[in-house]
Amino acid sequence: MRDVPAAPPVLRMAGVSKSFGATRALDDVSFELGRGEVHALIGENGAGKSTLMKILSGALAPDAGRMEIDGRPYAPSGPGDGLRSGVSMIYQELTLAPHLTVAENIMLGREVHAAGWLDRRARARKVREALELVHHPEIAPDVPVGRLSVGAKQVVEIARALLNKSRILVLDEPTSSLSQEDSQRLFEIIRGLKGQDVGVIYISHFLEEVQRVADRYTVLRDGRSVGSGAMEGTSFDDLIQLMVGRKFTQLFPRVEHTVGGPVLATDRLKGARMAAPVTLSLASGEILGIAGLIGSGRTELLRTVFGLDEIEGGTVVVSGAELAGRRPWTRIRRGLGLLSEDRQGEGLALSLSVADNMTLSDFAPYRRRGLLRPALQNRAVGDWIGKLKIKAKSAVQPVGDLSGGNQQKVALARLLHQRAAVLLLDEPTRGIDVVSKSQIYEWIGGLAREGKAVLFVSSYLPELLGISDRIAVFHRGALVESRPAAAWDAAGLMAAATMGRASPDSAKEQRNMA
Amino acid sequence: MSRHSRARLGRALNVFGPFIGLLLVIAIFALIPEVQGRFLRAANFKSVATQSVIVALGALGMTLIIISGGIDLSAASNIALASVITAYAVNAGAAPLVAVLLGVLTGGLVGLVNGGLVTRLRLVPFIVTMGMMGIARGAGKWIAGNQKIDAPMTWVNELMAKSPRPSWLLLAPGIWIVILFAVALAVLLKYTVFGRHIFAVGSNEATARLCGIRTDRVKVLVYAISGLFCGLSGVMEFSRLTVGDPTVAVGLELDIIAAVVIGGGSLSGGEGSILGTMIGVLIMSFLRNGCTMMGWPNYIQEIIIGVIIVVAVVLDRLRHRKE
Numbered sequence: 150m151r152d153v154p155a156a157p158p159v160l161r162m163a164g165v166s167k168s169f170g171a172t173r174a175l176d177d178v179s180f181e182l183g184r185g186e187v188h189a190l191i192g193e194n195g196a197g198k199s200t201l202m203k204i205l206s207g208a209l210a211p212d213a214g215r216m217e218i219d220g221r222p223y224a225p226s227g228p229g230d231g232l233r234s235g236v237s238m239i240y241q242e243l244t245l246a247p248h249l250t251v252a253e254n255i256m257l258g259r260e261v262h263a264a265g266w267l268d269r270r271a272r273a274r275k276v277r278e279a280l281e282l283v284h285h286p287e288i289a290p291d292v293p294v295g296r297l298s299v300g301a302k303q304v305v306e307i308a309r310a311l312l313n314k315s316r317i318l319v320l321d322e323p324t325s326s327l328s329q330e331d332s333q334r335l336f337e338i339i340r341g342l343k344g345q346d347v348g349v350i351y352i353s354h355f356l357e358e359v360q361r362v363a364d365r366y367t368v369l370r371d372g373r374s375v376g377s378g379a380m381e382g383t384s385f386d387d388l389i390q391l392m393v394g395r396k397f398t399q400l401f402p403r404v405e406h407t408v409g410g411p412v413l414a415t416d417r418l419k420g421a422r423m424a425a426p427v428t429l430s431l432a433s434g435e436i437l438g439i440a441g442l443i444g445s446g447r448t449e450l451l452r453t454v455f456g457l458d459e460i461e462g463g464t465v466v467v468s469g470a471e472l473a474g475r476r477p478w479t480r481i482r483r484g485l486g487l488l489s490e491d492r493q494g495e496g497l498a499l500s501l502s503v504a505d506n507m508t509l510s511d512f513a514p515y516r517r518r519g520l521l522r523p524a525l526q527n528r529a530v531g532d533w534i535g536k537l538k539i540k541a542k543s544a545v546q547p548v549g550d551l552s553g554g555n556q557q558k559v560a561l562a563r564l565l566h567q568r569a570a571v572l573l574l575d576e577p578t579r580g581i582d583v584v585s586k587s588q589i590y591e592w593i594g595g596l597a598r599e600g601k602a603v604l605f606v607s608s609y610l611p612e613l614l615g616i617s618d619r620i621a622v623f624h625r626g627a628l629v630e631s632r633p634a635a636a637w638d639a640a641g642l643m644a645a646a647t648m649g650r651a652s653p654d655s656a657k658e659q660r661n662m663a
Numbered sequence: 664m665s666r667h668s669r670a671r672l673g674r675a676l677n678v679f680g681p682f683i684g685l686l687l688v689i690a691i692f693a694l695i696p697e698v699q700g701r702f703l704r705a706a707n708f709k710s711v712a713t714q715s716v717i718v719a720l721g722a723l724g725m726t727l728i729i730i731s732g733g734i735d736l737s738a739a740s741n742i743a744l745a746s747v748i749t750a751y752a753v754n755a756g757a758a759p760l761v762a763v764l765l766g767v768l769t770g771g772l773v774g775l776v777n778g779g780l781v782t783r784l785r786l787v788p789f790i791v792t793m794g795m796m797g798i799a800r801g802a803g804k805w806i807a808g809n810q811k812i813d814a815p816m817t818w819v820n821e822l823m824a825k826s827p828r829p830s831w832l833l834l835a836p837g838i839w840i841v842i843l844f845a846v847a848l849a850v851l852l853k854y855t856v857f858g859r860h861i862f863a864v865g866s867n868e869a870t871a872r873l874c875g876i877r878t879d880r881v882k883v884l885v886y887a888i889s890g891l892f893c894g895l896s897g898v899m900e901f902s903r904l905t906v907g908d909p910t911v912a913v914g915l916e917l918d919i920i921a922a923v924v925i926g927g928g929s930l931s932g933g934e935g936s937i938l939g940t941m942i943g944v945l946i947m948s949f950l951r952n953g954c955t956m957m958g959w960p961n962y963i964q965e966i967i968i969g970v971i972i973v974v975a976v977v978l979d980r981l982r983h984r985k986e
Contacts, residue, residue: 457872478875489873496873498866500933509863510874512856520854563874 157220159348165214182348189363193582194552207231235316247295279308300331401615404594409433418463420453424626438613441623486569499549504530554585624649692953716837720896724889732865732932733788737795739915744803745897750907753814767894774890778883803909812907822902849937865932
């Protein structure tokens with residue numbers, strides 16, 4: 150009997166190195182992606198994942214090393230080259246044209262035409278095929294993409310990549326802005342892809358998710374590949390240890406704090422974009438987690454409390470006094486602070502320095518006789534950078550140059566700097582690495598110990614359960630249930646968030662009472 | 664080159680880039696034998712500076728607007744209107760100082776209306792100020808009865824005199840006024856909270872709002888201040904022409920915007936500097952001056968300035984990529 154030669158892997162990268170100036174971003178990295186394999190690429194921010202993927206896509210040229218696709222040498226001269234060789238990247242920031250329809254987006258750049266005239270029937274057929282490949286034939290091809298949900302948009306992007314006869318699909322943080330439900334559907338699509346003989350590189354900070362969806366993993370740390378293997382039999386802790394390079398003791402550091410008297414109370418508060426009025430209260434030294442699906446009204450609640458959205462009715466009381474002013478600047482004076490879920494679009498002014506971003510809400514300490522003293526400002530911000538372990542070259546560096554985790558620390562540091570007493574945090578750890586996450590949890594705990602009140606919106610259930618004192622659940626704009634964190638588990642939170650009612654036992658209790 | 668020193672080079676280029684451009688323009692004309700003698704004279708530099716006053720004043724205000732992420736297409740019409748109002752007041756027998764104040768305030772009022780419309784109606788500045796461009800120009804013609812307004816000579820006409828009285832001033836009072844306000848605005852931008860707020864609004868308005876900055880107020884103020892500068896520029900226009908002419912300065916808003924952009928201002932907001940803008944004004948003035956001396960026709964100047972604008976923006980882009 151003769152051996153059938155094994156098919157070459159879809160992708161082989163060997164000895165890839167890349168330096169930027171004195172910084173060695175990648176050092177002799179090797180990476181292999183098999184047919185029908187989902188391969189997780191894991192590492193902290195700045196570990197070299199995006200550099201490696203940029204080299205794969207052709208956006209960057211490596212200093213050394215070689216690549217093969219299906220056993221043939223691959224040396225792309227640019228992103229177009231990568232795309233033609235079958236490498237499709239699906240980024241966090243979606244790259245669809247919002248005004249064009251689903252069909253137009255899927256076919257963009259590969260329009261079926263006869264002498265420049267679009268062949269609409271052929272297009273409709275191809276688009277239908279593509280949507281069936283991703284098991285979403287229900288998406289209407291003639292709807293403008295801008296009207297779809299984030300999850301559906303991602304499906305369209307994947308459909309586009311498949312139609313492109315992609316061999317390698319790179320998904321970079323695909324679920325960071327997806328609801329639980331949409332994430333589930335995405336995983337199903339990814340599992341479906343295995344049959345198509347393509348390779349999937351899956352990049353995510355959500356390790357549970359990686360464990361569920363990936364067959365193999367490779368961990369990068371400081372530009373080196375520090376471990377690779379089968380996902381089965383590899384524990385969560387093993388992965389973290391590889392990423393961090395040391396024993397990582399606690400993801401959710403517990404900072405002791407005591408809950409005091411009420412600080413923030415809303416009474417039938419109704420904002421222009423809120424579906425229903427909300428009544429809740431928050432005490433000093435309390436961390437109140439808010440769970441719910443994306444679009445369930447959590448963000449709108451925070452924005453209404455902060456005066457960013459129009460207030461239509463109800464009241465907000467802070468420390469016993471009703472807030473009269475309705476604009477953010479009046480709320481900041483009363484001790485409120487909001488961390489936006491959209492770090493790059495709203496949270497930070499990326500072209501401004503770290504110093505300006507951190508102190509934008511309170512320049513007063515750096516003013517002498519009417520004039521700002523940049524030296525004072527930069528010195529103070531330098532202290533904050535050191536104290537909070539923010540990786541920045543200096544206070545005057547543009548904040549857009551920092552990694553995601555460090556950007557988020559700057560955004561959060563602004564609330565510390567303005568000494569907000571009530572912190573409204575909207576998805577404070579979205580899209581950042583596990584070490585930064587853990588640091589942010591520790592800060593939040595520290596804030597509670599200082600007696601600050603924290604309202605903490607998150608789609609990531611483990612962190613809600615890990616650091617909150619109490620968790621309230623939103624469903625379709627209404628607050629359906631609030632309980633001490635210890636009385637919740639992930640399943641209960643999901644049930645309340647998706648079905649609008651708490652677990653069966655408490656429903657029973659309510660019936661008995663009625 | 665290490666990354667750090669490259670970043671430092673980038674920063675140096677940011678400050679000196681337009682300055683090098685200016686020296687280059689001067690050097691080129693200084694090396695052409697036909698014009699060398701006349702070009703390099705102190706009297707010529709003085710006249711270039713005097714010719715720059717009107718654009719410079721408009722560009723000072725425009726720098727604030729562009730940093731805040733806006734644009735003002737009505738600047739030139741506003742200048743013409745202010746010159747007409749000043750002439751009208753002098754002609755009607757008002758004290759010169761009152762006439763000057765009226766001219767400046769007219770400009771400020773137009774700016775205030777611009778800012779009010781942009782913030783209250785949530786309209787794009789491009790559209791609001793394009794409308795105002797026609798409104799201010801038309802109002803000027805209406806007030807002037809569709810002709811020039813003659814006015815008796817007063818000290819106002821000496822603001823733009825090349826040989827000033829008293830002679831120890833050395834330069835036309837208008838030039839000193841530009842320098843004074845340039846310094847004041849540079850300090851405002853860098854060393855006041857309002858200045859930092861202008862940058863923040865231009866860099867990311869949503870962030871500014873989140874940080875409790877009253878973005879609408881910042882914008883209204885920026886347009887109003889810029890309007891005051893257009894008014895002052897209109898007074899200088901009247902001083903130079905000795906008449907109030909509603910048809911003057913057509914298209915000058917583009918020169919003003921070009922000066923800001925050549926000086927490093929970004930039309931998407933958040934970037935720009937007073938020093939850069941002033942250098943941008945001088946680059947354009949020296950080019951005009953040199954071309955005129957060469958006897959080149961007007962259209963050559965237009966082509967050259969068009970090229971310079973594009974080159975300046977391309978260089979700016981490269982500079983940012985390097986960082």
